[in-house]
Amino acid sequence: MELTSTSFLVTLIAVTALAMLAALLLWNRIPGPGWVRWPVRVLMIGLCQLTSIAVIATWINGSYGLYSSWNDLLGTENAQNASAMTGPPLGRAKFIQGGDGTQSTYFRGSHSKLAGQVIVWTPPEYGAPGAEKTRFPVLMLLHGYPGSPRTWIDLGGMPGTLDQLVRLGAALPFIVVIPDVYPGGVNTDCSNTPTRKVASWLAEDVTDLVAKNFRTLREPKGWGLMGVSTGAFCAVKLPLQYPKVFRAGAALDPDPLGGDPQVLADPALRERNSPLWLVRQARGADVGLFLATSAQDKDSPPAQLEAFGRAAAGTGVRVKTLVRPSGGHNFQTWTAMYADALGWLSTELSPPGDGRG
16 A cells, blocks of 8 residues: 555544544543553553544645655665666567556666666547548656655656646646656766766656657757756756757756755765756747746755756747746645646647647
8 A cells, every 4th residue: 555545544544443443432441450441541541642643644745745755764775776777678668557457567768877766647638530641749757866756746746737737738748757766876966977877767768668668759849847946947957968869857846946955965966967057058949938936845945946047048949937936845845836837838849740840
């Protein structure tokens, strides 16, 4: 049972109710002398408190996206991801249909030599009668750190929210791709380092996998990114590094755009992988970037969006910013930004078509 699933929360609520009912019914029916009855009563009270705390903690976790899975909570995510390094190569990657309409696979990239999970969702329009030759734009969703591809589904409400916006005519029917942002459990802010080529994993290996198995528009006009937190940093960075792959990126509460010394200790490597440095070098790049945060987010202050806008001035990079008046660094804030971000991405990327244009 998944940590963030509704069934787990409902089960905890039921257990709490049963513990309270048992305490009420058994309070005066415990046999034996007083020195036996009172410790048992204390244990019953403790069980009621423990289950109640578990319900509250699970509800808070589901609301704010603190932990996305049991492995994330227990600190075993790295070990699980490390085992994925033995995944099959691109040509032998097999997608498995999930019960929620998604397909997933583990594979090893030929460019990065890294391996990890990739989840794909195709919109209803993809399988509609008459759409057999239609190619669709691709939206790659990048999760934060810590996190996993399932974070977008279990906590982020995707791709359900996208489907609703499509039905309202407010967004394009994207093929949604959710890859592991740090395959093997090592976060590099989506950068290529001497030991881990995570940028190549995302911009070359994952894109090759999806283009090979699905009817996608050609890069870059049909390919965009949307990320949260660390994934938002990557959604700004990757279009600047790979403008021939991604035309647009939407960043919701991005990490510091100058780079994080705790992630990349080498100052030169960190600078050359920071969006602030990259945007200054991106003269004439056909790239659009959407950056959003809230006035209350200390992890992603509005001042850094202003600084990025100044750095982008005169480069030709299209920059749009959004600052909401309130909200923390969590999915409650990010989901409120979806309509703006997805609507903007739908103007930057090409709609479904035959892919010839």
